Amino acid sequence: MALHVPPTPVNTSKAASSKVDYIVVQKQARLLSLWKDGRVLRTYSVMAMGENPVGHKVYEGDERTPEGQYYIDEKHVSQNFQKFLGISYPNQQDSLLAKRFGVSPGGQVGIHGDRGGMSGFFQRYDRNWTDGCLAIRNKDIEEVYSLVEVGTPILIKP
Template sequence: MKHISLILFIIAALGLTACQPTPGIAVAQPPVADFILIDKSDRTLTLFTAGKPTRVYSDISFGAAPTGHKQFEGDERTPEGRYTIDTRNPNSAYHLSLRISYPNERDRAFAEAQGRDPGGEIFIHGQPNALTAGRLTGDWTDGCIAVSNAEIEELWKAVPDGTAIDIQQ
């Protein structure tokens, strides 16, 4: 039993445990990321630095219709594909936000061919500013990716503009 406890202690000390923060325990800020992977089916957002995962955020929320790629304004889907973080909004209606470069040329061309608007203004953001505590559950955005306020504060510091993001079903 001593060996198992020692192994668990070493794993924890090396930071190889799950990256979810434990309430009441300070978590070190992740290093600056150069890539973000969103897995919609697993509901995870993973930061990478130099090809290695540095932090995983779980139980993230999506648009109210989470399955499938966003195609049109108002479809409440979260886009899928390769984009970048192209700007940030410190005055967001949702506790900080990082804008995703949706729609790209392909998204615009598809929507135009259907005589529709592809939509836009897709962000990774925190909780609504009107929510004074806690976190909304389920899929409640219009296509954005929502995390807790503490998580968006970490992401705000770790994700520079221009960071590549891949969103997968």
């Protein structure tokens, strides 16, 4: 069962006004970290991933969260998930891999809130419920959204 890791500021006064340099996600540890100037600025618990979280996303509908180097390609308010940070999946390698298998790589993968508070319910049962996105607590997506700009690199590790 995943443990909630509260956000941990490096320097509270500076952290609140800083935009991050990059994001690192560790799928197995269920952690999302924001990095600034070579240091972890904040760390958040990933409440849910794709329903089939082990391995790299290959095609639309495989219920996996991609792994690799991407960037944040959009930001918007979401009726269903509070805020949404789009991840640039598929990248060129993902598209080539899907083409090799004759399938669509899919898209619309991102970081978002927890579907009206449902992540807490699902987390108690250690259940992943997204189609490949990374869901974090609504209060956390508010902070992440404010600290991340379009173009921010994101590394998603197994």
